Amino acid sequence: xxxxxxxxxxxxxxxxxxxxxxxxxTGLALLxxxxxxxxxxxxxxxxxxxxxxxxxxxxxxxxxxxxLVQLFWFFFAxxxxxxxxxxxxxxxxxxxxxxxxxxxxxxxxxxxxSIDKGQWEGAKAIGMTYGQSLRRIILPQAVKRMIPAFMERxxxxxxxxxxxxxxxxxxxxxxxxxxxxxxFRPLEVYTVVAVIYFVLIFVFSQASIWAEHRLAKSxxxxxx
Amino acid sequence: MGHTWDFATILQNWPVLWVGxxxxxxxxxxxxxxxxxxxxxxxxxxxxxxxxxxWPARAFVEVFRNTPVLVQIIWFFYAFPILTGIETDPFLxxxxxxxxxxxxxxxxxxxxxIQSIDRGQWEAGKAIGMTYNQTLRRIILPVAVKRVxPALTNRGIEVFKMSTLASVVGYVETLNQAKLIADLxxxxxxxxxxxxxxxxxxxxxxxxxTYVLERMLRKGD
Amino acid sequence: MSEILRIENxxxxxxxLEVLKGIDLTxxxxxxxxxxxxxxxxxxxxxxxxxxxESPTNGKIYLNGDLIGTERNGKMTYKEAExxxxxxRIGMVxxxxxxxxxxTVLENVLEGQVIVLGRAKMEARDKAMAQLERVGLAEKAFExxxxxxxxxxxxxxxxxxxxxxxxxxxxxEVTSALDPExxxxxxxxxxQLAEEGMTMLCVTHELGFxxxxxxxxxxxxxxxxxxxGEPQSILKNPDTNRMREFLDGHSLFxxxx
Numbered sequence: 264x265x266x267x268x269x270x271x272x273x274x275x276x277x278x279x280x281x282x283x284x285x286x287x288x289t290g291l292a293l294l295x296x297x298x299x300x301x302x303x304x305x306x307x308x309x310x311x312x313x314x315x316x317x318x319x320x321x322x323x324x325x326x327x328x329x330x331l332v333q334l335f336w337f338f339f340a341x342x343x344x345x346x347x348x349x350x351x352x353x354x355x356x357x358x359x360x361x362x363x364x365x366x367x368x369x370x371x372x373x374x375x376x377s378i379d380k381g382q383w384e385g386a387k388a389i390g391m392t393y394g395q396s397l398r399r400i401i402l403p404q405a406v407k408r409m410i411p412a413f414m415e416r417x418x419x420x421x422x423x424x425x426x427x428x429x430x431x432x433x434x435x436x437x438x439x440x441x442x443x444x445x446x447f448r449p450l451e452v453y454t455v456v457a458v459i460y461f462v463l464i465f466v467f468s469q470a471s472i473w474a475e476h477r478l479a480k481s482x483x484x485x486x487x
Numbered sequence: 488m489g490h491t492w493d494f495a496t497i498l499q500n501w502p503v504l505w506v507g508x509x510x511x512x513x514x515x516x517x518x519x520x521x522x523x524x525x526x527x528x529x530x531x532x533x534x535x536x537x538x539x540x541x542w543p544a545r546a547f548v549e550v551f552r553n554t555p556v557l558v559q560i561i562w563f564f565y566a567f568p569i570l571t572g573i574e575t576d577p578f579l580x581x582x583x584x585x586x587x588x589x590x591x592x593x594x595x596x597x598x599x600x601i602q603s604i605d606r607g608q609w610e611a612g613k614a615i616g617m618t619y620n621q622t623l624r625r626i627i628l629p630v631a632v633k634r635v636x637p638a639l640t641n642r643g644i645e646v647f648k649m650s651t652l653a654s655v656v657g658y659v660e661t662l663n664q665a666k667l668i669a670d671l672x673x674x675x676x677x678x679x680x681x682x683x684x685x686x687x688x689x690x691x692x693x694x695x696x697t698y699v700l701e702r703m704l705r706k707g708d
Numbered sequence: 709m710s711e712i713l714r715i716e717n718x719x720x721x722x723x724x725l726e727v728l729k730g731i732d733l734t735x736x737x738x739x740x741x742x743x744x745x746x747x748x749x750x751x752x753x754x755x756x757x758x759x760x761x762e763s764p765t766n767g768k769i770y771l772n773g774d775l776i777g778t779e780r781n782g783k784m785t786y787k788e789a790e791x792x793x794x795x796x797r798i799g800m801v802x803x804x805x806x807x808x809x810x811x812t813v814l815e816n817v818l819e820g821q822v823i824v825l826g827r828a829k830m831e832a833r834d835k836a837m838a839q840l841e842r843v844g845l846a847e848k849a850f851e852x853x854x855x856x857x858x859x860x861x862x863x864x865x866x867x868x869x870x871x872x873x874x875x876x877x878x879x880x881e882v883t884s885a886l887d888p889e890x891x892x893x894x895x896x897x898x899x900q901l902a903e904e905g906m907t908m909l910c911v912t913h914e915l916g917f918x919x920x921x922x923x924x925x926x927x928x929x930x931x932x933x934x935x936x937g938e939p940q941s942i943l944k945n946p947d948t949n950r951m952r953e954f955l956d957g958h959s960l961f962x963x964x965x
Contacts, residue, residue: 390796
């Protein structure tokens, strides 16, 4: 057995394209998933029973079902149920937005609940509405505490996006499969791809550890 | 719109799905035991003073935590046989990928648990003449493991969901069989909904259980 | 003097526990009313009902003659917007300060003026600085609250409330969380406010403050006003045994002869 990376290097641009698509899916899922997570968290914290019940169900459902099942459902089943033309990209973004929003919701909820009740009272006492208190007083403090958990979840999301290769979206994993078949060099291809993922994720997770240390130093607790 | 839900075909194909469910349970039990058990060994090694133990353990944890589990499974399926000459069938590749990944994650959980134990406990063990290993086994680990039980349960839940990834390399489990049923009967809605419900029904009580567990432990501490 | 606040038949229950069992109180503009009572007497709850931090179970509250809320079939209903406006007209200071830790002292005092009252930045800033000056903390304007002592925090909290130009100020055990040596500076600020004619309702354990500053002292017991009167007479010669016991419990306080 001999390692031979030439074939991989020759078609490296394919992998780069895959990497960009991986980042695109991750970025879009974050773009929709984070605000949706906030909405779910606020609904779950609401005193309106129905609202908090529905939000709680959505959160628990998407946390307890496998992301691959969700992806298959949105890709294969949803187009039959509602008349939409489903592309792998749309299916991936929809799935991972909702899936990660369920996790982000729990982070938001933990962050909001970690803020001292007196902060709500202080805001209320000067005449702020619920929305003003949340926006100006509670969230700015809560978000700071949530940053490490956010970054950790984003890294998990990045890893989970590899699943889109199974519905033929040209992410890094999919391109690796293509290249392995084309070059008959699966060992080199998959090793290189593993290294690319490793470097990407390692850098992100080191950044999150660094952020956590900085927050710990500034005396702000973190929530998970 | 206007889709009429028809779960009858799912029930007709129940034997097919049942094969998959058995496959899911089988691979889950093996990977969760290997993953959480092996993780304890790696976690203790990671905590060890000797760099010959802690550094390889650290490298192992970083590699398997910082790469996607699907990449690991596929690597073990296609690349590993070329490197080692050992043939991996879908089952073995999936078991390797999921177990090693879980070992890396749970190692960090155990390590955090061990670190959370008051230094005085080590000193008390030492003071009555216990060796490092005796103190670790009899004093530190029982408390540390109890403390991280909720985190370990969460890992177990992740492993259960991860088992669906074995279908990507063709291992016969629930999702794989659901896909088969969907393709043969043109009923992806019912098939995939059924799988989602199966996972939800199994895991929802477990998740609720972890909440109770967390509350109990918080009170006990 | 004119009436500024009127409370009629105020009731408040938490689940099955009735904390307030019918409070009637009229406060004149410029008056300083001190509310005494042991823990569980309902004194904090009463204060918190005045600006609807807690919703009363029953009863009516009038600010400057206007009834708060709308009466429907004998039940009071309240709109959130109306209550926010009301709270912006009544200042409140808490036991635990509740300053916003992510904002500087100045920003804390600006926040309500700009966000709730919609004041222009420059006007709000002048006002904030004037109020900080008033409580003696103008030089701390650009510090974060975490850098201040407890007494300084509480004075900032007072400035934050004053900057809203409140018609009434509520003080809820504002010195209880302070180290003994820091109590004086806060009480001094409050006394100065009272002398300047601010209408104040204070829940406190500081009998000395009650004696020297209050125009009227209320003694709450089991959800009703058991006694009230001028501090000089009520603190020296209470009518009821219950209040006598309460005063004897505060052995630190020596009434002047």
